Amino acid sequence: MxxxxxxxxxxxxxxxxxxxxxxxxxxxxxxxxxxxxxxxxxxxxxxxxxxxxxxxxxxxxxxxxxxxxxxxxxxxxxxxxxxxxxxxxxxxxxxxxxxxxxxxxxxxxxxxxxxxxxxxxxxxxxSPEFKLYIIQDYKRLKTEETSKLSLNWNLNREISKLNYKIHTDAIKANLIPPELTPIQISYTYANEADLLNTVLFGRTAKQWRDENPEAKGNIRDHATIYQLLVLANMESYNAVLINQGKSQAERMSLLHELAVQQLSTLDRLELNSLPGIEKKNND
Structure with missing residues (x-):
């Protein structure tokens, strides 16, 4: 140990x-x-x-x-x-x-x-009295730890949002022909987002919503710190792959490899295992 x-x-x-x-x-x-x-x-x-x-x-x-x-x-x-x-x-x-x-x-x-x-x-x-002193400061440490985790979660969420902007710009420049309607453009964005959702979470945003009808927010709002970290890296990498002209099927395979590699590294650090990454969309 x-x-x-x-x-x-x-x-x-x-x-x-x-x-x-x-x-x-x-x-x-x-x-x-x-x-x-x-x-x-x-x-x-x-x-x-x-x-x-x-x-x-x-x-x-x-x-x-x-x-x-x-x-x-x-x-x-x-x-x-x-x-x-x-x-x-x-x-x-x-x-x-x-x-x-x-x-x-x-x-x-x-x-x-x-x-x-x-x-x-x-x-x-x-000493019962000394135990109370220990518990008091132990609670302080746990409160600080929770605060730091919350800060890290929010920071990674913001990083994810910034990477999403880079991601969508790459989609707009390379995947959306000018003649597409706004509805079609919106569908393409959603499709690319769900590609990442499927690789990382094992399900699309709609599938998650159907499974969690009472939950507030979306699938990414309920992600862990480590899922958000991997997601941010996936968004940046996907933008590069889009600019290289890779098809969606090719990108999904490469993104899956990236996610598995990074999650395996986190596992070696003895962090909690993340669900869904072993599931790969073969469509």
């Missing part, structure tokens, strides 16, 4: 690291949280893991979220937990049960991290 540091929680004078590897599940540093209680955070974490209730909680979390979790090994820890002789380190827990909720890292950002569900449980054990 490659670690990507996202941000830092500032809770009552303590900086607490956060990372994610998939942009969905966030892992919070138990080591940093433990420093609120002691200068020996590893010992604090080990003491926490000695509790029977905690072992049962961790086992339930893994059972719900981790298909590879080893229940037999977990039962062994559960039977021993709470006894005076019982000790358990994060590394031993991870290696014995194939747990994913707690992660032990080395290097610059090393330490023990846990999924946010587990980290908040640990913070409650450290």
């Amino acid at each position: 490659n670690k990507i540091i996202k941000d830092t929680i500032h809770a009552n004078g303590i900086d607490i690291g956060i990372y994610t590897s998939d942009f969905e599940n966030e892992y919070i540093s138990l080591t940093d949280i433990a420093r609120y209680k002691s200068d020996s955070p590893d010992d604090v974490i080990k003491n926490w893991l000695r509790n029977k209730d905690i072992i049962e909680f961790l086992g339930l979390w893994e059972s719900l979220n981790n298909p590879g979790f080893k229940p037999v090994e977990f039962d062994g820890f559960k039977k021993q937990a709470g006894s005076n002789a019982f000790t358990l380190s994060p590394k031993k827990w991870i290696e014995s049960t194939s747990a994913i909720g707690i992660v032990s890292k080395s290097g610059r950002y090393g330490g023990t991290y846990a999924h946010s569900d587990i980290a908040f449980e640990f913070a409650s054990w450290i």
